[in-house]
Amino acid sequence: MVHPINKQSLSSGKTTHNRALSLIFHKMAECYRYMGTEERFRATAYENVSRVLANMKEDISEHAGSVEELDEIGGIGESIAEKIIEYLQTGKIKTFEELKKKLPFDLLELMDISGFGPSTLRTLHEKLGINNRDDLVKALQENKLNKLKGFGERKLTNMKRALKMEKSNNRMPLQLAEEEGARLLRLIKSIKAVEKIALAGSLRRKKETVGDIDMVLVAVPRNRKRIVEEIIRVIQPQKILARGTTKLSMIVGDRETQVDIRLVHDYEFGSAMLYFTGSKEHNIRLRTIAKERGMKINEYGIFDVKTGERLAGETEEEMYELLGLNYVSPEKRIDAESVETKD
DNA sequence: GGGCTGTACTG
DNA sequence: CAGTAC
DNA sequence: GCCC
DNA sequence: CAGTG
DNA sequence: CACTG
Numbered sequence: 001m002v003h004p005i006n007k008q009s010l011s012s013g014k015t016t017h018n019r020a021l022s023l024i025f026h027k028m029a030e031c032y033r034y035m036g037t038e039e040r041f042r043a044t045a046y047e048n049v050s051r052v053l054a055n056m057k058e059d060i061s062e063h064a065g066s067v068e069e070l071d072e073i074g075g076i077g078e079s080i081a082e083k084i085i086e087y088l089q090t091g092k093i094k095t096f097e098e099l100k101k102k103l104p105f106d107l108l109e110l111m112d113i114s115g116f117g118p119s120t121l122r123t124l125h126e127k128l129g130i131n132n133r134d135d136l137v138k139a140l141q142e143n144k145l146n147k148l149k150g151f152g153e154r155k156l157t158n159m160k161r162a163l164k165m166e167k168s169n170n171r172m173p174l175q176l177a178e179e180e181g182a183r184l185l186r187l188i189k190s191i192k193a194v195e196k197i198a199l200a201g202s203l204r205r206k207k208e209t210v211g212d213i214d215m216v217l218v219a220v221p222r223n224r225k226r227i228v229e230e231i232i233r234v235i236q237p238q239k240i241l242a243r244g245t246t247k248l249s250m251i252v253g254d255r256e257t258q259v260d261i262r263l264v265h266d267y268e269f270g271s272a273m274l275y276f277t278g279s280k281e282h283n284i285r286l287r288t289i290a291k292e293r294g295m296k297i298n299e300y301g302i303f304d305v306k307t308g309e310r311l312a313g314e315t316e317e318e319m320y321e322l323l324g325l326n327y328v329s330p331e332k333r334i335d336a337e338s339v340e341t342k343d
Numbered sequence: 344g345g346g347c348t349g350t351a352c353t354g
Numbered sequence: 355c356a357g358t359a360c
Numbered sequence: 361g362c363c364c
Numbered sequence: 365c366a367g368t369g
Numbered sequence: 370c371a372c373t374g
Contacts, residue, residue, distance in 0.1 A: 029361095032361085039361090040347095041346085041347060041361065041362085042361040042362095043361080044347070044361075044362090045347090045361030045362050046361065048361085048362080049361085049362090074362090074363090075361095075362070075363095076362085077361065077362050077363080078362095079361065079362085080361070080362085114358085114359075115358075115359090116358095117357060117358055117359085118357090119356075119357060119358090120357080120358090149370085149371080150354080150356085150357090150370060150371085151370090152354065152370060152371095154353085154354060154370085155353090155354065155370075158353095158354095214360095241352095241353095241359095242351080242352050242353070242359085243352085244351060244352055245351095246350090246351070246352095247350090247351055247352070247360090249352085249359090249360090260360080275360095276360085280360095283348095284348095287348070296348085296349095297348090298348070298349060298350080299349085299350080300350095
């Protein structure tokens with residue numbers, strides 16, 4: 001019998017452990033990232049579990065009867081399973097507490113800000129004894145960073161801007177993003193050499209909140225430089241984060257919305273849309289399936305691993321088809337489970 | 344034991 | 355080139 | 361760290 | 365100063 | 370950016 005209770009209301013209020021653990025594992029991932037390149041895969045593993053927990057419908061405690069039971073969940077292995085059980089029983093994780101003692105923990109939150117990676121933060125801590133955001137703001141005001149290797153004028157300007165913007169870290173509600181997306185689309189469509197342009201990313205997935213606006217634009221290479229110039233002219237961004245011939249990234253409007261635009265060939269449109277629509281979990285799932293079938297997916301298409309031959313990429317439909325999967329509409333590309341093989 | 348995506352852009 | 359982001 |  | 369990595 | 374020429 002099907003109960004007329006939707007999954008949202010069923011899950012809300014029952015996933016408090018998931019949220020807490022997801023945050024802890026995210027922080028642990030940052031710790032390991034900070035520790036250096038040898039630990040980067042460990043960091044990735046923790047970040048993956050953090051995301052799995054965030055997406056999980058039911059509370060993790062329902063699966064936490066034993067290490068073996070947790071281990072069955074994708075991304076969770078023996079070590080993290082033990083830590084989950086430890087948390088549910090004692091309220092904390094010893095390994096995490098150790099990491100907090102050992103590292104400049106307050107500094108690591110800066111890793112959530114664009115432009116602050118592990119290397120930058122390590123340098124700040126080791127060379128200038130910076131331990132947190134306030135230290136950094138003060139050091140910037142007093143021009144303490146100027147003599148550091150790798151911290152030139154541009155880098156400092158970008159750091160200051162990123163720090164200022166981080167407080168008003170806006171994800172906008174879907175409807176607002178849709179309006180802004182439509183506005184940008186209209187402006188860019190007015191450029192003659194643009195053959196086609198479409199919204200991608202979380203906006204296309206119609207996620208309830210949208211962090212940035214992604215677009216895929218079709219144009220032949222010889223027109224791209226001019227197109228990028230034209231886009232900048234008609235949009236008048238507040239700031240250009242990156243501009244090349246295949247990629248334009250900028251900050252737009254009063255709300256300081258980040259807009260990312262990829263320029264691709266017409267025959268790459270499907271693969272580019274698939275790739276940049278996500279979600280990340282969905283992409284990873286597709287990638288894994290492709291690999292099992294001896295194929296490889298990237299934003300340029302699906303390729304035969306052996307021969308390197310390009311097998312698909314013009315449309316999303318043909319790509320799902322080639323992988324032996326049912327087509328998944330953008331709204332449903334949430335997690336790995338949204339992918340199902342054809343009968 | 345060994346892979347964990349691959350690419351574009353910045354400074 | 356190393357670092358960063360996607 | 362996880363997963364072949 | 366422009367070009368390279 | 371650091372470095373080179």
